[in-house]
Amino acid sequence: MKSSMTQKSHTWMINLNARFHMTYKNQIINLMKNYFNLTLSLALIAAVGFTACNSKTGTEESTEVVETQTTSFGGLALYTLRDSMASNPKATLQAVADAGYAYVETANYEDGKFYGMAPADFKAYLESIGLTAKSAHMGMVNLENADQLIADAKAAGISYFVIPVPPMGMFTFGPDGMGMKGTAAELATILNTLGEKCSAAGLKLLYHNHDFEFKPMADGSAMIDYLLENCNSDNVNFQMDLFWVTKAGVDPLTYFEKYPGRFKAWHVKDMNAEGNFAPVGTGSIDFKRILAEKVKSGMEYYLVEQDQTFGLDPMEAVKTSHKGLEEIGFN
Secondary structure (H helix, E strand, O other): OHHHHHHHHHHHHHHHHHHHHHHHHHHHHHHHHHHHHHHHHHHHEEEEEHHHHHHHHHHHHHHHHHHHHHOOEEEHHHHHHHHHHHHHHHHHHHHHHOOOOOEEOOOOOEOOEEEEEHHHHHHHHHHOOOEEEEEOOOOOOOOOOEEEEEEEEHHOOOOEEEOOOOOOEEEEEOOOOEEOOOOHHHHHHHHHHHHHHHHHHEEEEEEEOHHHHOOOOOOOEEEEHHHHHHHHOOOEEOOOOOOOOHOOOOOHHHHHHHHOEEEEEEHHHHHHHHOOOOOOOOOOOOHHHHHHHHHHHHHOOOEEOOOOOOOHHHHHHHHHHHHHHHOOOOO
């Protein structure tokens, strides 16, 4: 009996031991499977991460390549190139784009066309060469044709309708320089009326200064101050010509401080030692100092302009000015 029990006990121990080893073996196998799965998962994660890093690196490298390429910036007032724009506008505009400018301001509108092109055609051509028309000088405007001019400007993709001089026969020019017939109050009334029309059409009206607006009137005040204080800022703002302000002996920053936010555009042109127009960066105007206050001024865009180039080819002048813009910090 004892022997039989011993034998059974021995058999039970063998079975138990076998079950133990089988269970342990299964556990080891399961652990190995889990380890293999974990290793495989980690390998897959690493592979995906490596691919993502490579993809990211590739993107960054691609971005860096793009960034090293020439980027267009800044605008040009086409009045500077008025002769070549009259003879071959498309080739001239292509040269402007090639010089690195991003947008232009028109200075020609006749018979419903900009430089001989219907508004939509003008817009399309500009887009085809990477330009836009940001603004238009519309000195021919009056209260009778204003609606049509505004509609055509909008069709050309223009956002800012600029009054370059007192309109409707008010502007004068003679041996004593530029001036105006009529009163500041009359001009303000006209600008407010035109400004309302522009706002209704989704455009912004700006008045462009020369030097005479900063000179004292009979009462000792400056006409520019009257306009700034009596034109509705919701509809009428200003394009400050930095050369002409300087020529008038006025510091632009004084007006930025006195009338913040009112100078939505700038004409950027330099002044040489003789007090004449010069390419940007070659004269005496401290543009860095002025540019530092662009936020206070309200500046939304700017344009190179050079009324006369004094023997220098106008296209070379605007190329020099674009380099000057970059060196000064315009972008």
